[in-house]
Amino acid sequence: xxxxxxxxxxxxxxxxxxxxxxxxxxxxxxxxxxxxxxxxxxxxxxxxxxxxxxxxxxxxxxxxxxxxxxxxxxxxxxxxxxxxxxxxxxxxxxxxxxxxxxxxxxxxxxxxxxxxxxxxxxxxxxxxxxxxxxxxxxxxxxxxxxxxxxxxxxxxxxxxxxxxxxxxxxxxxxxxxxxxxxxxxxxxxxxxxxxxxxxxxxxxxxxxxxxxxxxxxxxxxxxxxxxxxxxxxxxxxxxxxxxxxxxxxxxxxxx
Ligand code: ATP
Numbered sequence: 001x002x003x004x005x006x007x008x009x010x011x012x013x014x015x016x017x018x019x020x021x022x023x024x025x026x027x028x029x030x031x032x033x034x035x036x037x038x039x040x041x042x043x044x045x046x047x048x049x050x051x052x053x054x055x056x057x058x059x060x061x062x063x064x065x066x067x068x069x070x071x072x073x074x075x076x077x078x079x080x081x082x083x084x085x086x087x088x089x090x091x092x093x094x095x096x097x098x099x100x101x102x103x104x105x106x107x108x109x110x111x112x113x114x115x116x117x118x119x120x121x122x123x124x125x126x127x128x129x130x131x132x133x134x135x136x137x138x139x140x141x142x143x144x145x146x147x148x149x150x151x152x153x154x155x156x157x158x159x160x161x162x163x164x165x166x167x168x169x170x171x172x173x174x175x176x177x178x179x180x181x182x183x184x185x186x187x188x189x190x191x192x193x194x195x196x197x198x199x200x201x202x203x204x205x206x207x208x209x210x211x212x213x214x215x216x217x218x219x220x221x222x223x224x225x226x227x228x229x230x231x232x233x234x235x236x237x238x239x240x241x242x243x244x245x246x247x248x249x250x251x252x253x254x255x
Contacts, residue, residue: 001043001168009173012180014039014070021062023049025069026124026138033071033126033134039183041176043068050140051122054247058120058140061149064164066172069138072183078125078133083191083230085109085123085245088137090194091182092119093201095175101160104203107223107232108245111141112203113158118142137179191230199225208254209234211243219243220254 003018010016015038022028025042027049032040047067050058060067074081089109096103096111096118103119104112111119119141126134143164145157163171185193199205204223211219211234221236231242232250 001045001172003043005169006041006043006173006176009170010176010180012039012177014041014072014176014180016041016043016176018043018045020044021046021048023047024051024138025067026051026122026136029069029071029136030124030126033136034128036071036073036134039073039180040071041068041172042071043172047140051138052120053122058122059149059153060140060142061146064142064144064146064149066139066141066143066168066175068172068175069136070176070179070183071134071136072180073128074133074135074183074187076131076133078127080190081123081125081133081135083194083228084135084137084186085121086198086226086230087182087186087191087194088121088123088139088179090197090201091178092121092139092141092175094197095178096160096163098178099163099166099171099174101162103201105198105201106203107226107250108230113160115203116156116158118158118160139175141175192228195226195228195230198230202226204250204252207252210251210253212249212251213247218248223250 003016006016022044046062109121122138142159145159209223210217221234224233
């Protein structure tokens with residue numbers, strides 16, 4: 001991949017860098033955010049220590065996936081960004097749909113294809129001296145999946161062979177533009193602008209689900225959708241409850 005080519009193709013007001021290899025593009029941008037003058041997309045051809053939520057790992061093989069992070073500065077405190085991970089899921093899912101890869105969302109922000117995980121999103125934040133907040137939005141997207149890597153991941157995953165055949169610079173520029181447009185929209189209108197779109201992409205709507213906290217089931221019910229702040233609405237025996245993302249995980253099925 002080539003930074004100059006992506007820069008020439010994108011319309012977003014963001015700089016682009018491509019590195020052959022790094023541990024984690026999120027870690028790199030978190031370390032650099034304080035010194036950035038404008039948004040920056042960092043793409044790694046190979047990411048060797050990709051991170052997921054709660055210390056989990058995101059595994060990828062060089063050439064078989066897209067691994068990148070976008071540093072974007074928002075006005076105000078991190079509390080305003082509660083629904084951002086879901087908004088990023090919507091932006092990514094809509095962009096993939098426009099490229100003829102229909103996907104669904106699993107709360108809070110996994111992108112599923114045919115029921116398995118195609119992409120993961122990890123957002124980290126950092127206060128800026130002017131009172132704003134830098135968000136570092138990390139995305140791993142499977143294009144192809146070697147069998148040995150799937151074995152190491154330990155669960156079935158989804159791939160997008162159709163996208164694997166696309167020019168990577170064109171694909172990256174399209175995703176960058178979709179994300180940048182969503183970030184601008186989130187800055188203006190918050191998660192409210194994304195709620196109905198998230199619900200329209202909800203893969204587990206009406207399904208029995210369990211919320212796990214450290215492996216322990218803390219809620220169960222039927223998944224309804226999300227509210228205006230991005231909490232999952234669950235219909236439980238005790239009525240409708242709203243679940244905050246935090247570090248909880250969502251699984252299909254009743255007890
Ligand atoms: P879960 O998917 O278990 O509910 P999560 O949404 O918090 O957890 P993330 O933190 O987004 O998951 O991603 C980390 C998890 O994704 C890992 O624990 C692993 O199970 C899975 N994983 C790691 N690499 C890949 C990959 N390339 N494709 C699909 N899934 C992966």
